[in-house]
Amino acid sequence: MIFNTPTIFASVALVALIMAFCLILVGQENKRDGMRAGGAGLLAHALAYCCFTLYGQVPLWLTYGVGNTLLALALAFYAASLLRIHGQPVPWARIFSLPLLMAVALTALIDTREPRMFAACLVLILQCLLIMAWTWRYARNGGRAYLLLLIGGGISLIGLLLRVAAIATGAAADLPYNVSNLRQTVSVSIGTVTVMMFSLGLVLMAKERSEAALRDMALHDALTGIANRRAILETFERELERSRRAGTALTIALLDIDHFKLVNDTHGHLAGDAVLQQAAALLRQRLRQSDEIGRYGGEEFLILLPDTGGDGALTVINELRTAVAAQPACFGDLVLSYRFSSGLWCGVPGPGDSSDSLIAQADAALYEAKAAGRDSVRMAPARRS
């Protein structure tokens, strides 16, 4: 099926214009989520296609030169939007050097046919490759929206390579923007797909990123960055179930910083915060990757040691006590020594053990450790069968 080329250009321009309006409007709300840059890209895309629509009616430098420069500008904005969405600084000079290169090349080559077409394709190919490379780099952050950008970039590349092939085989004469033939229909339709894929990809990517950020906030403690109470309790439920099914030992340890109120009262709340942050970082760093730690309460941490029995647990907790004693927290010029007491529950969880009952036992052991003078460890008595 062959479509009228200027009509397709005009339709794409209209769609891109509407989407640009929506993105720029929504982007006003959050200036850092990349939507405004995406909207600017769509606006440039729409204007580029308006220029192409006028092919043959206005001078070539306007339709071809300005049109392709706007197209390069659109891709530069898409790249900027991609980086913004991932919270990266945008290398504006690097990104916009390619539209500049397009403008310079087309100004120099506008009166030639094949060289100017070749130069335009080359710059656009470079930009697509750049967007695809950056998209691939951020693909490991999760989500699926990156696929839309990769598909859009891939389709765009195919279209551009087909154009290059046409130029190389002497078929460039078939490709002016006001001629309607199968080659042009395919080429311009590819441009349409690119607009849709890039804009939808960027919007969905921003949505995935903000959802991931919310998920992260919901599961991590804002002060220390380790798991919050909800997250560590969820992990505890999973570990409990796993140990029960596998019949393996599990240790839970409640750690409470001794006389922490004194730190706050003597040096202020910010100093207390620094102790909590540095204690959490030190404990996390000293534990194995498979162990879990979360902030259970104010100055209390819950540690899960899977596949660890009583002797191993005592060794781990005593190593943590030694590490804490050797590495006091710092707050400005202050060096703040701190110690902790710990209550442990160790064993193979049975059918009657729940997370609440095990925590209650570890808590009772912690109480004993505090009552015994602090800076010590106590283990909940083994269950009698």
Ligand SMILES: Nc1nc2c(ncn2[C@@H]2O[C@H](COP(=O)(O)OP(=O)(O)OP(=O)(O)O)[C@@H](O)[C@H]2O)c(=O)[nH]1
């Ligand atoms: N700086 C800071 N302090 C906190 C935070 N959360 C809880 N606290 C403080 O931690 C202190 C806990 O005090 P207590 O429960 O009396 O315990 P303690 O002074 O450590 O005494 P023992 O546990 O008996 O050794 C309180 O003063 C809380 O205000 C926090 O996020 N930052």
